[in-house]
Amino acid sequence: MFARKHRPATKKLRSKQAGFTLTEIMVVVFIIGLLSTVVLVNVLGARTSAQVQAARANVTALTNALEQYSLDMYDYPTEQQGLDALVDQPTDTTAAGSYRRGGYINSVPLDPWGRPFVYERPGEKSGKAYDLYSLGADGQEGGEDENADIGNWS
Numbered sequence: 001m002f003a004r005k006h007r008p009a010t011k012k013l014r015s016k017q018a019g020f021t022l023t024e025i026m027v028v029v030f031i032i033g034l035l036s037t038v039v040l041v042n043v044l045g046a047r048t049s050a051q052v053q054a055a056r057a058n059v060t061a062l063t064n065a066l067e068q069y070s071l072d073m074y075d076y077p078t079e080q081q082g083l084d085a086l087v088d089q090p091t092d093t094t095a096a097g098s099y100r101r102g103g104y105i106n107s108v109p110l111d112p113w114g115r116p117f118v119y120e121r122p123g124e125k126s127g128k129a130y131d132l133y134s135l136g137a138d139g140q141e142g143g144e145d146e147n148a149d150i151g152n153w154s
Helices: 002-017 022-073 082-086
Strands: 118-120 131-134
Touching (some): 022 082, 022 131
Antiparallel strands (some): 118 131
């Protein structure tokens, strides 16, 4: 009989100890949210920085290919020929040079935001024979930080 009286007290004690309080759950959710925010801010910042660096690297690579093209063809591609002239020999070439077999690059890359690079001839922003640039993250002329244009003048 003693065991029977003792059992309900143990059962009652267990039900009070089972689970978490609402306050404990709220604290854990708050901490997880705070940690997630810190991680997201750091990861997104690194991604944006990497995209800007990739755009600069692509501008440099395309600039080098354009310089090689001009050495061989004695001029830069026209604006109508565009950057595709670095991949395939233009049919409307009036220059006296000789086009490099296989082209100057394998394919014309898109900028890190998935848009084509802008090639303008004659150049106005760079003070060179051409301007080559990405419109940045916002896809608009001008801007600041990751939205700034990234070109052969910067």
